[in-house]
Amino acid sequence: MRTPSLYSQDDPISAALKPSPTETELERQARLEAEAEAKRISEQIDDDLREERERLKRRKGDVKLLLLGQAESGKSTLQKQFQLMYKPNSLDQERASWTTVIYFNVVHSLKHILSTLDVWEDSLDGADVNYDDSARRTNGSTTPRDESADGPKNNAVQIANLRRRLSPLIATDEQLANRLTGGITVSGSGKGSVYVRSGWQARTIENALGKVRRRPSGEEKKSQEGLVHEHQDPLVQEVGRMLQLCESDIQELWNHPTVKGLMAKRKLKLDEWSEFFLRDIHRVAAPDYIPTTDDILHARVQTMGVAEHTFDVNLHGKTVTWHLYDVGGARGQRHTWVPYFDDANAIIFVAPVSAFDQYLEEDPRTNRIDDSLQLFTQICSNALLKNVHLVLFLNKTDLLKAKLEKGLKVKK
Numbered sequence: 001m002r003t004p005s006l007y008s009q010d011d012p013i014s015a016a017l018k019p020s021p022t023e024t025e026l027e028r029q030a031r032l033e034a035e036a037e038a039k040r041i042s043e044q045i046d047d048d049l050r051e052e053r054e055r056l057k058r059r060k061g062d063v064k065l066l067l068l069g070q071a072e073s074g075k076s077t078l079q080k081q082f083q084l085m086y087k088p089n090s091l092d093q094e095r096a097s098w099t100t101v102i103y104f105n106v107v108h109s110l111k112h113i114l115s116t117l118d119v120w121e122d123s124l125d126g127a128d129v130n131y132d133d134s135a136r137r138t139n140g141s142t143t144p145r146d147e148s149a150d151g152p153k154n155n156a157v158q159i160a161n162l163r164r165r166l167s168p169l170i171a172t173d174e175q176l177a178n179r180l181t182g183g184i185t186v187s188g189s190g191k192g193s194v195y196v197r198s199g200w201q202a203r204t205i206e207n208a209l210g211k212v213r214r215r216p217s218g219e220e221k222k223s224q225e226g227l228v229h230e231h232q233d234p235l236v237q238e239v240g241r242m243l244q245l246c247e248s249d250i251q252e253l254w255n256h257p258t259v260k261g262l263m264a265k266r267k268l269k270l271d272e273w274s275e276f277f278l279r280d281i282h283r284v285a286a287p288d289y290i291p292t293t294d295d296i297l298h299a300r301v302q303t304m305g306v307a308e309h310t311f312d313v314n315l316h317g318k319t320v321t322w323h324l325y326d327v328g329g330a331r332g333q334r335h336t337w338v339p340y341f342d343d344a345n346a347i348i349f350v351a352p353v354s355a356f357d358q359y360l361e362e363d364p365r366t367n368r369i370d371d372s373l374q375l376f377t378q379i380c381s382n383a384l385l386k387n388v389h390l391v392l393f394l395n396k397t398d399l400l401k402a403k404l405e406k407g408l409k410v411k412k
């Protein structure tokens, strides 16, 4: 028996699709199977479209939040705090990849100290190094000698020795930077900055995996999850070993009267994260060091482009998905913000109030508070953002307090 005809005699398409009057039973079976498959695919497409419509409807209730502000203002740090609050497990999963950043922060800070010493060391005489050595005795220096009493000549010899002993560690600066960026550099980004794109944590591990796979010895073992733990990244392991060996040299450099003198005279300016990790070098240089949450919050790596982070936030018994867009704040990165302005619900503008005595890394003539104010004015007057809620987040108040207590004056 033939199935009822689908093919109307009047419709030209139906007429064209009409089976041939000479169709065999085998051909008829094949045709019916093809029709059933086409119907299944068509229904699948209808289902997908329905699901997409539902998803878009759901997304309409989502909150889109932009974190804006100049470089170093603390946007990614704020994002990490959201992550800690709403997705703490995800921070745990990426904990190991922060070791690379922290080691890089330490090595890069040492490199900066030594290159500043290069410039100023010769111009300092004994009287110039006006550092109170009692600080050195109380902050746990492991140095057995009291070099400051020996005068500038001895100081220069000590620094030359430290420079020599630390040079293999300093030489890893570029390799660590490459591990984080995957070899991508951003032009005009200021001195030795390392920019990372969204998802760098997983890529850092992938980069390490690539290196491990190429090694013939097979000494690196895969962990239970089938992934090589970042601690097994040979580079990170090697830097860890070097840090352990150099710990007392790092302490000696960090506590050296010439270094302290340059800092007191503000000829050597260290970023807050440099001081944080150098002060705590004993812990960071320990074998099997794992970054604490506080370490992750202090670690510094610049954001490239825009990184999206999603969190399910429960507000008054209703779960709302938040899309947090963490942007790169350096001048060369700001053009990437605009495509996100269109459907943003809110902006948190992060302004570091402690930056009154600092200048932009990408433009050393511009004061950071001036830049922040200019940027905020531009955001407030942008027509695309006229319906967007704006939160001004005055950040780094702890550093402002510390600077004012030290006697730094705010002046125009």
Ligand SMILES: Nc1nc2c(ncn2[C@@H]2O[C@H](COP(=O)(O)OP(=O)(O)OP(=O)(O)O)[C@@H](O)[C@H]2O)c(=O)[nH]1
Pocket (backbone or CB within 6 Å): 069, 070, 071, 072, 073, 074, 075, 076, 077, 078, 272, 273, 297, 298, 299, 300, 301, 302, 303, 304, 327, 328, 329, 330, 395, 396, 397, 398, 399
């Ligand atoms: N002391 C202190 N440090 C902070 C605070 N907020 C951020 N930081 C530190 O400032 C540094 C820069 O912070 P990030 O969050 O990386 O800055 P960002 O705005 O994301 O910078 P870009 O990605 O370059 O745009 C990090 O080392 C943070 O630990 C704060 O309130 N107090």
Ligand SMILES: [Mg+2]
Pocket (backbone or CB within 6 Å): 075, 076, 077, 301, 302, 303, 326, 327, 328, 329
């Ligand atoms: Mg950032």
